[in-house]
Amino acid sequence: MEFSFIPIILSLKVAFASVIIVACSSIPIAGLMAKREFLGKDVVESIITLPLVLPPSVIGFMLLVFFGKNGPLGKLLEQWFHTRIVFTLEGAVIAAAVVSLPLMYQSVKVAMESVDQNLEKAARTLGAGELKVFFTITLPLAWNGIVAGLVLAFARSLGEFGATLMIAGNIPGKTQTMPLAIYFANESGDTRQASILVIIMTVFSFLVIYGLNRWGKGSKRDSRGGGNNA
Amino acid sequence: MIDLRGLDFSPLLISLRAVIIATIVTFFLGIAAACFVSGYRGKFKGLIDGVLTLPLVLPPTVVGFLLLLLFGKNGPLGKLLMAIGMTVIFSWPATVIAASVVAFPLMYRTVRSAFEQIDQNIINAARTLGVSEWKIFWKITIPLSWPGVAAGTVLAFARALGDFGATLMIGGNIPGKTLTIPAAIFFAAESGDMRKALVWVILIFVISLIVMTLMNYWTDYQSKMTATIGRR
Amino acid sequence: MLNAHFKKDLPTFDLEVDISLSNGILALVGPSGAGKTTILQCVAGLQTPSWGEINIHDKAVFSSDHGIDIPIRNRRIGYVFQDYALFPHMTVEKNVMYGKPKKGNIPNKALNVSNVLDMLKIGHLRNRYPNQISGGEKQRVALARALMTEPELLLLDEPLSALDQDTRSTLQQELLKLQTQWKIPFILVTHDVQEAEMLGDQIIKLDRGKQEEIKGIKKLHKAQ
Numbered sequence: 277m278e279f280s281f282i283p284i285i286l287s288l289k290v291a292f293a294s295v296i297i298v299a300c301s302s303i304p305i306a307g308l309m310a311k312r313e314f315l316g317k318d319v320v321e322s323i324i325t326l327p328l329v330l331p332p333s334v335i336g337f338m339l340l341v342f343f344g345k346n347g348p349l350g351k352l353l354e355q356w357f358h359t360r361i362v363f364t365l366e367g368a369v370i371a372a373a374v375v376s377l378p379l380m381y382q383s384v385k386v387a388m389e390s391v392d393q394n395l396e397k398a399a400r401t402l403g404a405g406e407l408k409v410f411f412t413i414t415l416p417l418a419w420n421g422i423v424a425g426l427v428l429a430f431a432r433s434l435g436e437f438g439a440t441l442m443i444a445g446n447i448p449g450k451t452q453t454m455p456l457a458i459y460f461a462n463e464s465g466d467t468r469q470a471s472i473l474v475i476i477m478t479v480f481s482f483l484v485i486y487g488l489n490r491w492g493k494g495s496k497r498d499s500r501g502g503g504n505n506a
Numbered sequence: 507m508i509d510l511r512g513l514d515f516s517p518l519l520i521s522l523r524a525v526i527i528a529t530i531v532t533f534f535l536g537i538a539a540a541c542f543v544s545g546y547r548g549k550f551k552g553l554i555d556g557v558l559t560l561p562l563v564l565p566p567t568v569v570g571f572l573l574l575l576l577f578g579k580n581g582p583l584g585k586l587l588m589a590i591g592m593t594v595i596f597s598w599p600a601t602v603i604a605a606s607v608v609a610f611p612l613m614y615r616t617v618r619s620a621f622e623q624i625d626q627n628i629i630n631a632a633r634t635l636g637v638s639e640w641k642i643f644w645k646i647t648i649p650l651s652w653p654g655v656a657a658g659t660v661l662a663f664a665r666a667l668g669d670f671g672a673t674l675m676i677g678g679n680i681p682g683k684t685l686t687i688p689a690a691i692f693f694a695a696e697s698g699d700m701r702k703a704l705v706w707v708i709l710i711f712v713i714s715l716i717v718m719t720l721m722n723y724w725t726d727y728q729s730k731m732t733a734t735i736g737r738r
Numbered sequence: 739m740l741n742a743h744f745k746k747d748l749p750t751f752d753l754e755v756d757i758s759l760s761n762g763i764l765a766l767v768g769p770s771g772a773g774k775t776t777i778l779q780c781v782a783g784l785q786t787p788s789w790g791e792i793n794i795h796d797k798a799v800f801s802s803d804h805g806i807d808i809p810i811r812n813r814r815i816g817y818v819f820q821d822y823a824l825f826p827h828m829t830v831e832k833n834v835m836y837g838k839p840k841k842g843n844i845p846n847k848a849l850n851v852s853n854v855l856d857m858l859k860i861g862h863l864r865n866r867y868p869n870q871i872s873g874g875e876k877q878r879v880a881l882a883r884a885l886m887t888e889p890e891l892l893l894l895d896e897p898l899s900a901l902d903q904d905t906r907s908t909l910q911q912e913l914l915k916l917q918t919q920w921k922i923p924f925i926l927v928t929h930d931v932q933e934a935e936m937l938g939d940q941i942i943k944l945d946r947g948k949q950e951e952i953k954g955i956k957k958l959h960k961a962q
């Protein structure tokens with residue numbers, strides 16, 4: 277059988293779209309959660325991080341309940357935009373974004389919390405407003421955590437299987453991403469297709485881990501305030 | 507009301523068996539690996555850490571595929587086990603192995619970072635007092651990193667309970683034999699039986715909640731104990 | 739010019755403050771935990787007093803009676819932190835330029851970065867990063883950064899405590915010189931009584947939130 281590149285392309289599409297959604301939502305949320313106190317903060321935090329401990333098939337089930345043709349969001353989409361999410365690539369993107377959001381969020385939040393508060397106070401005494409403080413101090417100093425979060429979210433999006441299978445189905449050429457293609461190729465006895473995809477994913481995953489470990493070591497010295505040691 | 511009559515409860519027992527054994531196995535292996543890697547100073551540290559962390563980043567189906575290669579009837583471990591009359595693939599040990607492998611990196615990484623955050627001066631102080639390394643490990647390292655060990659155990663438990671892809675590939679969802687709760691949710695939802703899927707979803711929530719609550723109580727208790735022996 | 743009369747409830751004691759300062763250096767001296775830094779932070783707007791009022795140049799920046807609490811960035815205060823709080827990802831020059839008012843806003847002194855850097859003898863460091871310079875140099879950068887905002891009041895929180903004795907004496911002399919050049923009041927927090935007596939035109943001793951002893955203006959001859 278011929279080796280098919282389509283699952284790779286579909287996976288990359290899903291992972292990039294998911295990472296963009298996750299980055300745009302998690303950075304402002306983490307900024308608020310790291311620096312502000314408000315009522316119900318714990319609840320919001322729990323909801324965001326829940327997908328980290330939920331089984332993928334539970335997430336898939338919940339997405340089906342929400343986006344299915346009788347679900348609240350599914351109905352809205354059908355009536356207003358005449359589109360649906362179930363069994364489409366958009367569904368795969370949503371599944372990937374939901375499972376990778378907590379990874380990105382936690383990474384960014386920890387990075388923002390570890391920015392020395394005195395630096396932010398210093399910026400305020402120098403006349404900076406909250407937005408300027410965020411963009412010129414907090415964000416650049418949390419940059420290492422943001423990059424690490426992006427890489428983790430990308431890897432997680434690329435590897436999503438259970439929730440994707442449930443919401444997007446397994447339609448070859450349309451929603452069959454790499455993890456799904458591996459399962460079904462193996463099941464149908466196409467070991468060659470499965471092996472090549474497995475090798476690609478394994479090498480990629482190893483590079484991610486190795487790169488993140490290196491990145492973490494290289495960035496430790498520079499991330500805290502300019503106080504001590506000359 | 508949801509009708510529970512006629513529901514096959516075998517996935518619950520299969521999941522619990524797999525998860526309990528997997529959590530115990532990863533608990534000890536994770537601590538041992540964390541201990542080894544944080545003490546190891548050689549040049550293969552990055553490689554070893556990478557291999558041990560790999561199942562965390564790999565898609566579950568890739569983990570399943572690699573386990574098939576390893577434990578299949580032509581795989582190195584598969585042949586070995588076959589010689590003592592044990593088949594792993596598509597039988598209940600497969601669910602245990604899949605759950606252990608995907609849960610292991612969470613235990614290993616959490617415990618390792620907890621170990622590495624311990625103030626080295628405390629360990630050195632214990633050494634100057636003539637305490638043996640073994641005693642230092644059990645009396646100082648483990649109590650001081652207890653929150654990390656507890657968090658790692660909960661994460662490993664949750665991951666083991668939730669695994670779908672790897673178990674699917676190596677276990678093969680044979681009802682009554684290797685069909686776990688996550689797989690039961692998938693097959694119920696796929697066949698359109700959303701009520702049955704919901705029963706399993708609620709059940710898996712209840713199990714997770716019970717374990718996390720127990721762990722929280724235990725950690726509170728432990729940290730009260732360690733507070734009296736000099737934790738800040 | 740500063741007039742501050744306020745109270746701040748702290749977990750272990752209540753801080754009572756009554757200070758007025760027209761020019762020169764006010765030294766706040768006392769043991770750690772006496773509430774020195776809290777006073778500075780209340781004046782700067784980093785903390786909110788429980789009750790009272792603070793006027794800078796006859797303008798109320800805080801008043802519990804009138805519900806005034808002007809945000810930090812509009813108080814026109816320079817603040818030098820104990821650990822300098824230099825931005826590690828910016829060069830010395832970028833640090834110093836961070837708070838420079840936009841052109842046309844405040845015309846009086848027409849500050850130039852190069853002049854300020856040279857005055858504090860750090861012109862040669864402008865392209866270095868904070869982790870590449872010494873403690874004394876960091877302190878000069880922090881001073882330059884605070885002065886570039888053209889403040890009407892400069893607050894210094896234990897600015898010299900982390901420095902070695904030699905650097906410390908040099909910087910003490912320069913602080914005195916800087917104050918006469920700049921002609922704005924300084925409030926300096928220190929735990930060192932000698933340092934307070936050397937630098938302070940007024941000295942307030944603090945213990946557990948109470949102002950214990952006030953030494954008046956004793957070194958007018960120095961300022962001339």
